[in-house]
Amino acid sequence: MTKTYISADWILPMAGDDFAIADGAIVFENDKIIAVGKAKDLARHKETAQNVRDLTGFAVMPGLVNTHTHVAGAITKAMTEDVSGYGGAFKVALPLHEHYVRQEDIYLPGLLHAVEMLRTGTTTINECWWHQPESAKVIRDAGIRGVVAAEIREMDSSEAGFGNMERNWNRRMADEGIDEAIDLIENWHGKADGRITCRVAPDGPDRCTPKLLVELKELGDKYGVGLHAHTASIPGEAEFMLHNYGKRTIHFLNDLGLLGPGYVGAHCAFVDDSEIEVMRETGMHMAHTAYLVAKRGYYPPMEKIYKAGVSVALGSDWLSNDMWKVMRFAALIPRILSNNVGIRSGKDVLRMATIGGARALGMEDEIGSLEAGKKADIIAIDMRAAWFHPFRDEDLAANLVFNGNSTDVREVYVNGKHVVADGRMKDIDERKLIGEARAVAQSVWDRAAPLFAR
């Protein structure tokens, strides 16, 4: 039994109304938190703890929960950020992944993406992509917590864009995806000291037939795991759904019986008022990729979505994984679009990035806040920097969200294990890994030369 006692200037439990505890402390034993409170009230634990840490000048809070990721996206980092319209994803990134990335190319770049996540304070990810045994290995070896799902598609996903109303359905791809999903659940669910759990991930309602979508819902039910899917995610998707099924994405999915509290829909960028109402009614969760969609030049109608009371968590998607940027965009873009500062506060977006994410993943009893009995997924932000001061304690949340940087995260614990110490990975040589990941990515880029020449 190893007990750790950490004191800090501020503890943000993200639980109940007690927002920040000044001169606070947190105590955990192995993977579980046993006490959170004022340091003076928890001093007795100091005597019996094997690890005592004095984080004077730091704020300690629950690790961030990123509800939509693809670690394999490291191979296309920064490649398509400035390409207009559909071009980035459908002309470059998706064809690259569909036709040139092999299973063995994913681990090292993926591990580097996981390092980015941990170093910037994310302790749980909701991950889906192809070749997912590799992402499961990444999660295991990085030391992060992850919900992992094989993304199942029934077509070459790079052909889904450009307002294409036709599909070349390919059942073989679906069957391979189902096999991978079953393998993943049977071999990885509950593994890595319980850090890894699984879901089932239909790629998107426009990339699977209705028959497959129902099969995947049944597969999730059979194993007692939820669904994770791109949902109303690309321009032209609603038009595709209307053309082929006579209804928009959310209505289509609801009529098939997919939506509910076990469903995490990524993006939900193109939803109308009637769809927002169904999102709320069904209790599904939205993984709001606030930074990614802004880069694409579109944005979900967040003012309406918040007002309706839809469950909204935050996600990064696949090109960068800094949740501080995601939080800032989630707070600011709706203000710009609606001329209303009061839509979401710094405190609101911090909640969305922690307990809100935990709730979306059905893990609110385990993670997302610092409370006795929960997992010790903890981050510490070094506030001994000019950009944070001076400030009043009651403004701590706004201060973190609007003035903090991801690199201010200096200490990270996942499942009680110290993973990032003084801003560096404890067990991974980041610089060496950058070199190794780059070599793998370079080999993919070399093979994909015809794609770049187009």
Ligand SMILES: [Zn+2]
């Ligand atoms: Zn995605």
